[in-house]
Amino acid sequence: MMELQTWTYLIVGLTFSLYIGIAIWSRVQTTRGFYVAGGGVSPLANGMATAADWMSAASFISMAGLISFIGRDGAYYLMGWTGGYVLLALLLAPYLRKFGQFTVPDFVGERYYSKQARLVAVICAIFVSFTYVAGQMRGVGVVFSRFLDVEIENGVVIGMGIVFIYAVMGGMKGITYTQVAQYCVLIFAFLVPAVFISLAMTGHVFPQVGFGSTVLNESGIETGIYLLDKLDGLNQDLGFSAYTSGTKETIDVFFITAALMVGTAGLPHVIIRFFTVPRVRDARLSAGYALLFIALLYTTAPAVAAFARTNLIETVQHRPYDDLPDWFQNWENTGLLAWVDKNSDGRVQYAPGQPFEKLPGHKTLKLVKTEQAGASGQPLFENRPSKSANELYVDRDIIVLANPEIARLPNWVIALVAAGGLAAALSTAAGLLLVISASISHDLLKNILMPEISEKQELLYARIAAGVAVCIAGYFGINPPGFVAQVVAFAFGLAAASFFPAIVLGIFYKRMNREGAVSGMVVGIVFTAAYIIYFKFVNPGANRAENWWFGISPEGIGTLGMLLNFSVSLIISRFTPPPPAHVQDLVEDIRIPRGAGGATEA
Amino acid sequence: MPEDGKSRNDYWRANLRLMAWLLAIWFTVSYGCGILLADTLNQFRFGGFKLGFWFAQQGSIYVFVVLIFIYVWKMNRIDREYGVDE
Numbered sequence: 146m147m148e149l150q151t152w153t154y155l156i157v158g159l160t161f162s163l164y165i166g167i168a169i170w171s172r173v174q175t176t177r178g179f180y181v182a183g184g185g186v187s188p189l190a191n192g193m194a195t196a197a198d199w200m201s202a203a204s205f206i207s208m209a210g211l212i213s214f215i216g217r218d219g220a221y222y223l224m225g226w227t228g229g230y231v232l233l234a235l236l237l238a239p240y241l242r243k244f245g246q247f248t249v250p251d252f253v254g255e256r257y258y259s260k261q262a263r264l265v266a267v268i269c270a271i272f273v274s275f276t277y278v279a280g281q282m283r284g285v286g287v288v289f290s291r292f293l294d295v296e297i298e299n300g301v302v303i304g305m306g307i308v309f310i311y312a313v314m315g316g317m318k319g320i321t322y323t324q325v326a327q328y329c330v331l332i333f334a335f336l337v338p339a340v341f342i343s344l345a346m347t348g349h350v351f352p353q354v355g356f357g358s359t360v361l362n363e364s365g366i367e368t369g370i371y372l373l374d375k376l377d378g379l380n381q382d383l384g385f386s387a388y389t390s391g392t393k394e395t396i397d398v399f400f401i402t403a404a405l406m407v408g409t410a411g412l413p414h415v416i417i418r419f420f421t422v423p424r425v426r427d428a429r430l431s432a433g434y435a436l437l438f439i440a441l442l443y444t445t446a447p448a449v450a451a452f453a454r455t456n457l458i459e460t461v462q463h464r465p466y467d468d469l470p471d472w473f474q475n476w477e478n479t480g481l482l483a484w485v486d487k488n489s490d491g492r493v494q495y496a497p498g499q500p501f502e503k504l505p506g507h508k509t510l511k512l513v514k515t516e517q518a519g520a521s522g523q524p525l526f527e528n529r530p531s532k533s534a535n536e537l538y539v540d541r542d543i544i545v546l547a548n549p550e551i552a553r554l555p556n557w558v559i560a561l562v563a564a565g566g567l568a569a570a571l572s573t574a575a576g577l578l579l580v581i582s583a584s585i586s587h588d589l590l591k592n593i594l595m596p597e598i599s600e601k602q603e604l605l606y607a608r609i610a611a612g613v614a615v616c617i618a619g620y621f622g623i624n625p626p627g628f629v630a631q632v633v634a635f636a637f638g639l640a641a642a643s644f645f646p647a648i649v650l651g652i653f654y655k656r657m658n659r660e661g662a663v664s665g666m667v668v669g670i671v672f673t674a675a676y677i678i679y680f681k682f683v684n685p686g687a688n689r690a691e692n693w694w695f696g697i698s699p700e701g702i703g704t705l706g707m708l709l710n711f712s713v714s715l716i717i718s719r720f721t722p723p724p725p726a727h728v729q730d731l732v733e734d735i736r737i738p739r740g741a742g743g744a745t746e747a
Numbered sequence: 748m749p750e751d752g753k754s755r756n757d758y759w760r761a762n763l764r765l766m767a768w769l770l771a772i773w774f775t776v777s778y779g780c781g782i783l784l785a786d787t788l789n790q791f792r793f794g795g796f797k798l799g800f801w802f803a804q805q806g807s808i809y810v811f812v813v814l815i816f817i818y819v820w821k822m823n824r825i826d827r828e829y830g831v832d833e
Contacts, residue, residue: 357793358794371795390789402781436811436812737831
C-alpha cells in the first residue's frame with residue numbers, strides 16, 4: 146500500500162497540472178473574454194463553476210465541523226448559504242444578464258446615472274472580496290501544512306502561483322473552466338468519505354438517508370435506534386443540550402439566516418458568474434444547476450456532522466488514553482486534538498466548556514505543546530487546564546479532515562480530501578480576484594479615472610490588477626490580520642446592506658432614483674459597519690445578547706441594515722426628481738428577456 | 748409583442764405573480780418550518796428525523812432547488828406566451 150504522502154503528492158500534483166493545462170488552453174485577448182469569458186459559457190458549466198466559486202475552504206473544511214458542535218442551530222449556515230440562490234435566481238440573475246455589462250458597479254453606476262454610486266459600489270466590492278480572499282489563501286496554506294508537511298507560508302506561495310497563472314492568463318474564461326474541474330474534484334472528495342461513513346454506521350449509501358436511519362453496532366448488526374435519537378441521548382448524557390433542539394434565541398437565528406441569504410445574493414463574485422452565459426434563460430437555468438450542485442454538499446454536510454459527532458463521542462468517552470485508536474495520536478501531533486487528564490484517571494472525559502485556558506495575551510484559544518509527556522504518555526501543553534470538567538480539545542476542522550481516518554478508509558481517500566480542500570479554496574480565491582481586478586481596471590480606471598484608454602490597455606491593467614491582488618491576498622494569507630474571522634460577518638452584512646437593496650430596487654421599482662439609492666446604500670453601510678465595529682473591535686466585552694438591539698448579534702445585523710437601506714431609499718426617492726427617461730427605458734428593457742445578445746468569440 | 752405596452756405590462760405582472768408565490772413558499776419552509784415553528788414541528792417525526800430539525804437541515808434546501816427549477820420552467824413558458832423569449 147502506497148504511503149499517504151506519496152498519494153497526496155500524486156493526487157494534488159495531478160489536479161494542479163489539470164488546472165494549469167486548462168489555463169493554457171483558455172488564454173484570452175479581449176476585455177469581454179477576460180471579464181465574462183466571452184459570454185459563451187453553457188448553463189451546466191456555469192452551474193458547476195458557480196458552485197465551486199461559492200463553496201470556499203470554509204464550506205468544505207469547516208462547515209460540517211461547526212454544525213457538529215452547535216447542532217440544529219447550524220441550520221443558519223445551511224439555509225443561509227443556499228436560500229440566497231432562490232433570491233439570486235428570481236430577483237437578480239436574469240435581469241443583470243439582460244443588462245449585459247461586466248461588473249456589479251457597472252449596473253449601479255448606469256442605473257443610478259452617477260459616478261458616486263459607482264464608486265460606492267466599487268469600494269464595497271473590493272472590501273468584501275479582499276476580506277474573503279485572505280481567508281482562502283490561508284486555507285490553501287493550512288491544507289498544505291497538514292497534508293504535505295510544507296510550511297504554511299510556502300503553501301500559500303504555491304497556491305498564489307497557481308491562481309496567478311490561470312487568473313492572469315485566462316481571466317474569467319480560465320477561471321470558469323478551472324472552476325468546473327475544481328467542482329468535480331471537491332464534490333468527489335467530499336462525498337466519498339461521507340458515503341463510506343454512512344455505510345459503516347447505518348448501512349445506507351446516501352448520507353442524507355443514513356442521517357435519518359437506525360444505526361448498526363460494531364459488528365454491523367441492526368440496533369433499531371435512530372442515529373439522531375442516539376446522538377440526542379449522548380449529548381444530554383454529557384451535559385450538552387439535545388442535538389436536534391436549538392440553543393440560540395429564535396430572533397437571532399432568524400436575522401443571521403436572513404443576513405447570510407441576502408448577503409449571498411449580493412456578493413459580487415457570485416453575481417458576475419451570471420454575466421458569462423449567452424441568454425437570460427441560461428442565467429435562470431444556471432442558478433438552478435448551481436444550487437443543485439451546492440445542495441449535494443450542503444445536504445451531505447449535516448449528515449457528516451451527526452455521524453462524526455456520534456463516532457467521536459463513542460470512540461473517546463471514558464476510554465483509557467492507551468486504548469485510543471492511532472488517528473487520535475496523529476491529530477494530537479497537529480495540535481487539533483488534545484487531552485488533559487484533569488482527574489488523573491487515565492481516561493478521556495468529554496463535557497461542555499473549553500478544556501484549556503487561553504495563553505496570556507491571546508484572544509483565541511491556541512494550544513502550545515511542550516516537550517514533556519504526561520503519566521499516560523500524552524503530550525502536555527503550556528496552556529493551563531480550565532475549571533470545566535471537560536478534558537478533550539477538538540478543533541472543529543477535524544470533523545472533515547480526520548473523517549476518512551476515523552472511518553478507516555484507504556490512504557488515497559485521505560489524499561483526495563486534501564486535493565478537495567485545495568480545490569475549494571483556490572476556486573473561490575480566483576473568483577474573488579477577478580472581481581477585484583475588474584473593479585480596478587474597468588470601473589475605477591476605464592469608467593472613472595482614465596476613460597481614454599484603449600481596450601488593449603484596459604486588458605493590460607486588468608492583468609496587472611489581478612497580479613497585484615494575488616500578491617496582496619498572499620500577503621494576508623501569510624500574515625493573517627487577527628480580525629479575519631470577525632470580518633466575515635462584515636462581508637455578508639455589507640453585501641446585504643449595500644448591493645442587494647440597490648439592485649433589487651433598480652430592477653423592480655422604476656421610480657427609484659440616484660438620490661434614494663445612494664443615501665440608502667450609505668445609511669445601510671454606515672449602520673451595519675458601526676454596529677459590527679462597536680461589538681467586534683471597540684467594545685468586544687459588551688458583545689453579549691443583553692446588549693444587542695432586539696437581541697440581534699453582529700452576525701445578523703446586516704438584515705436590519707438592509708431593511709434600513711430599503712426604507713431610506715424609498716422615502717428619499719419620493720421627495721426627489723424621478724430618474725431621467727433613458728434610465729426608465731433601461732429598466733423597461735432589462736425586464737424583457739428578448740435581445741440579450743448571443744455569445745461573442747473570446 | 749414586446750413593443751405593445753399592454754402586453755409588456757401583462758408579462759411583467761405574470762412574472763411578479765409567479766415570483767410572489769415562489770417566495771412565499773421559500774419563506775414558509777425556511778423561516779417558517781426551519782426556524783419559527785421548528786420547536787413545534789419537532790413533536791412530529793419524519794422517519795428518524797424530528798420534523799423541525801429535518802426542515803432546518805435538509806428539507807428547506809431540497810425545496811429551494813425545486814423552487815428554482817419550477818421558476819425556470821414556468822418563466823420559459825411565460826416568455827413564449829408573451830412573445831418575449833430569445
